[in-house]
Amino acid sequence: METTVKLKVQGVIELKEALVDGIDVSGHWNRMFEQRVIWEYTPHLIQEVASLNDAESFSWCYQCAKCVPVCPVDVVGNYGPRKLYKNAQTGTSLLESPNLWLCTTCMNCLRVCPKQVDVTKAIPAAREQAILNGKSVPAELQEALENTSRYGNELGQPARKRDAWVAQASVPVRVLSKEKQPVEWLWWVETYPAYHPRGIDASVALARIFHTLGLDVGIIGRDEKTTADSQRLAGERGLFEMLAEENIATLGKYEFKRIVVTDPHAMNAFRKHYPGLGGTYDVWHYTQLLADHLDTLRQHMTRSLGYHVTYHDPCYLGRHHGEYEAPRKLIEALPGVTFSEMWRNRENGYCCGGGGGGMWLDGFVVEHQARRLSEQRILEAVATGADTLVVSCPYEVSRFEDAAKSTGNENTIRIRDIAELIAEAIPA
Amino acid sequence: MSRVLTIGSGPAGLEAARCVAELGYDVTLIEQLDRLGGTPEIERYAKLTHHFRDSEEAMREMITAVTSKPNVQVLPNTTVLSASGEAGKFRVAVKNGGAPQEIEAGAIIIATGFQHFDPGRETQYYNYYSLPDVITISDLEGMLKDHAVLRPSTGTPPQKVAFIQCVGSRDRQIGNEYCSKVCCGIASKQAIEIREQLPDSQVFIFYIDMRMYGYWEPQLYWPAQEQHKVTYVKGLVSEILPQGDRILIRGEDTTMGRPMEITLDMVVLSVGMEPSEGTKSMAGVFGVEQNQYGFIATGGASGIDPVATSRPGIFVVGAAAGPSDLDDSFSTAGLAAVRAASVLRNGGK
Numbered sequence: 001m002e003t004t005v006k007l008k009v010q011g012v013i014e015l016k017e018a019l020v021d022g023i024d025v026s027g028h029w030n031r032m033f034e035q036r037v038i039w040e041y042t043p044h045l046i047q048e049v050a051s052l053n054d055a056e057s058f059s060w061c062y063q064c065a066k067c068v069p070v071c072p073v074d075v076v077g078n079y080g081p082r083k084l085y086k087n088a089q090t091g092t093s094l095l096e097s098p099n100l101w102l103c104t105t106c107m108n109c110l111r112v113c114p115k116q117v118d119v120t121k122a123i124p125a126a127r128e129q130a131i132l133n134g135k136s137v138p139a140e141l142q143e144a145l146e147n148t149s150r151y152g153n154e155l156g157q158p159a160r161k162r163d164a165w166v167a168q169a170s171v172p173v174r175v176l177s178k179e180k181q182p183v184e185w186l187w188w189v190e191t192y193p194a195y196h197p198r199g200i201d202a203s204v205a206l207a208r209i210f211h212t213l214g215l216d217v218g219i220i221g222r223d224e225k226t227t228a229d230s231q232r233l234a235g236e237r238g239l240f241e242m243l244a245e246e247n248i249a250t251l252g253k254y255e256f257k258r259i260v261v262t263d264p265h266a267m268n269a270f271r272k273h274y275p276g277l278g279g280t281y282d283v284w285h286y287t288q289l290l291a292d293h294l295d296t297l298r299q300h301m302t303r304s305l306g307y308h309v310t311y312h313d314p315c316y317l318g319r320h321h322g323e324y325e326a327p328r329k330l331i332e333a334l335p336g337v338t339f340s341e342m343w344r345n346r347e348n349g350y351c352c353g354g355g356g357g358g359m360w361l362d363g364f365v366v367e368h369q370a371r372r373l374s375e376q377r378i379l380e381a382v383a384t385g386a387d388t389l390v391v392s393c394p395y396e397v398s399r400f401e402d403a404a405k406s407t408g409n410e411n412t413i414r415i416r417d418i419a420e421l422i423a424e425a426i427p428a
Numbered sequence: 429m430s431r432v433l434t435i436g437s438g439p440a441g442l443e444a445a446r447c448v449a450e451l452g453y454d455v456t457l458i459e460q461l462d463r464l465g466g467t468p469e470i471e472r473y474a475k476l477t478h479h480f481r482d483s484e485e486a487m488r489e490m491i492t493a494v495t496s497k498p499n500v501q502v503l504p505n506t507t508v509l510s511a512s513g514e515a516g517k518f519r520v521a522v523k524n525g526g527a528p529q530e531i532e533a534g535a536i537i538i539a540t541g542f543q544h545f546d547p548g549r550e551t552q553y554y555n556y557y558s559l560p561d562v563i564t565i566s567d568l569e570g571m572l573k574d575h576a577v578l579r580p581s582t583g584t585p586p587q588k589v590a591f592i593q594c595v596g597s598r599d600r601q602i603g604n605e606y607c608s609k610v611c612c613g614i615a616s617k618q619a620i621e622i623r624e625q626l627p628d629s630q631v632f633i634f635y636i637d638m639r640m641y642g643y644w645e646p647q648l649y650w651p652a653q654e655q656h657k658v659t660y661v662k663g664l665v666s667e668i669l670p671q672g673d674r675i676l677i678r679g680e681d682t683t684m685g686r687p688m689e690i691t692l693d694m695v696v697l698s699v700g701m702e703p704s705e706g707t708k709s710m711a712g713v714f715g716v717e718q719n720q721y722g723f724i725a726t727g728g729a730s731g732i733d734p735v736a737t738s739r740p741g742i743f744v745v746g747a748a749a750g751p752s753d754l755d756d757s758f759s760t761a762g763l764a765a766v767r768a769a770s771v772l773r774n775g776g777k
Contacts, residue, residue: 038681038688041632043659060654062638063662063683086683089659115650 067109105356127235144360152225171211174218182255190263192394205423227269234357248279264316291326304336313349314393354395374403433533438466440746440757441539447765474573515741535768540706542747545596586693597700608700
């Protein structure tokens with residue numbers, strides 16, 4: 001009944017079947033023309049966003065369009081901060097538009113923006129306002145947010161299972177909530193590495209590497225809750241702050257020197273947002289910690305892997321925190337591995353689509369884009385000729401494995417966390 | 429002969445006269461009107477683009493800097509009739525009020541400026557002479573000075589105002605292929621002033637491309653957009669039409685690739701620069717070449733000298749040589765003063 005036929009001329013719509021008051025007006029009888037003429041400019045819709053906390057720069061756009069070619073969403077759709085601004089100027093409220101949910105906060109636009117328009121601040125503020133206004137949040141995201149609020153993790157898993165993965169590790173893992181001893185490195189595991197099967201694979205590998213290096217490492221266990229940085233970016237700043245308070249209180253119970261994180265999103269929360277909320281820590285990504293012990297690692301990595309690999313820069317490790325080299329140093333040190341870069345790498349690395357709430361917007365995003373960002377990226381990885389795509393963010397393994405399947409590349413390319421490859425290169 | 433004749437008393441002429449006098453030479457400054465100040469004075473400029481300085485105050489300072497010099501002779505109500513001689517010894521016949529007079533000068537500086545493009549000559553359907561609420565940037569400047577930005581048709585403050593850029597500029601049909609250089613900055617400055625004087629108003633600027641030279645970008649364009657919420661739209665307007673007692677403009681929003689039809693209360697045409705009548709007649713009297721647009725041609729032997737005319741000893745400054753902002757006027761004035769002074773020192777060589 002609602003089948004829409006778009007005719008060849010842009011802006012013309014026809015419903016295949018239509019019945020109005022019992023009269024059949026199917027086909028050309030209901031032909032409609034979309035409004036082309038702009039009758040009014042609506043700068044107040046720009047201000048609707050720009051007047052929000054931290055979002056002022058949204059109104060600075062002067063339409064140079066440098067953001068558009070580097071926007072990962074525009075590659076598979078029709079997007080970019082310039083367009084969000086222009087749409088608002090010509091009558092489309094960002095708060096009412098599906099576009100509100102498509103930004104992954106990957107920050108590639110800000111990197112090139114001459115006016116320093118920061119949508120990684122404006123978009124979360126707009127989402128927060130839309131939620132406050134009672135706009136409906138896409139269902140999957142809503143569920144992840146509710147899970148986060150109820151269980152302290154977006155997957156809706158029980159807290160008591162947060163350290164269950166330790167049983168799978170082949171080495172002892174210190175769980176600090178059980179032993180209450182000081183530790184040098186507090187390992188902040190985060191949700192996916194604690195609960196997701198493929199995340200657990202990386203955690204098990206990482207535990208073995210830490211053990212091999214003889215590092216003094218411990219995890220908190222069941223009291224650890226997600227830092228919820230992506231939930232913050234999805235518009236739930238209140239939830240983020242509530243969890244930050246809890247996590248800061250939890251961390252206050254333990255004696256440690258530094259934090260090592262598996263998840264770059266957790267690193268972002270700790271480094272950029274926790275200090276303002278009363279929690280200041282020395283936070284390292286695990287690739288940085290391992291790169292710091294590269295000489296020792298080399299001695300242990302004796303098994304030749306025979307892989308041709310490429311590497312995907314996570315947005316929140318790369319652009320957001322400037323770390324491009326530590327993962328590459330580790331890859332270079334892997335025995336029997338050849339390395340090819342994808343054409344978008346480092347500062348210009350493509351986004352996997354998982355950030356800024358994208359992890360929990362998959363069904364929504366698919367409706368508005370030609371393909372998933374992860375699928376686009378898989379095709380770029382396959383194009384290098386690599387048989388292995390190396391990642392260093394826990395969002396990515398499952399995203400890219402799904403994308404490899406949906407693009408028919410599951411037998412062409414395998415997805416591995418760097419930790420998995422390092423562990424594989426260390427004979428048991 | 430140790431005198432320089434400067435013709436025209438706008439910013440460029442005043443600054444040239446001041447510089448020559450500072451260098452220790454005598455100056456005769458002639459002005460066809462009864463008062464000094466040139467276009468900023470005649471058109472009652474409100475504020476300058478430089479830090480929004482009050483124009484009247486700035487001009488008064490410039491005039492005083494000239495009239496206070498003992499070696500400057502100021503002749504208002506004076507027009508040039510004819511000229512003879514060459515570098516080092518020009519004889520110029522002028523009419524001062526009713527009385528003819530001859531001035532001997534070693535060098536001549538022409539500072540006769542520009543006039544605004546007459547929007548009646550616009551090839552677009554802009555209706556300047558038929559719709560009272562279609563005005564120009566110079567009309568608006570007077571309104572801003574009086575703090576009375578009002579629709580001429582009703583005498584009430586406009587709610588929605590649009591500037592239309594490049595009126596009479598960058599147009600082969602009109603014959604003015606050049607960019608008038610200051611209108612983007614002036615429109616942005618005026619848009620800020622309207623927003624300050626009428627905080628409830630909505631102000632648009634329709635443009636081909638915003639040409640904000642140098643510091644105008646952070647001083648005018650960005651503040652207009654970022655602090656004063658001026659709406660910039662890329663795409664000019666083809667028609668300005670009556671719509672009831674308001675105005676309809678029709679154009680294309682090129683960024684959207686969609687037509688636009690916007691109803692407004694007032695439209696401001698950013699009219700460009702053309703050579704003034706004085707500039708054209710001085711070119712004839714002194715026999716200096718004009719470029720294809722009627723401005724006095726510059727370049728000299730090197731081709732890059734901005735004050736040299738086709739005749740040695742005769743220099744041109746400011747907008748008599750082409751579209752100029754105040755910085756250009758000051759720069760060329762200073763340069764021409766040095767050139768004129770060296771003509772005097774070297775006896776025309």
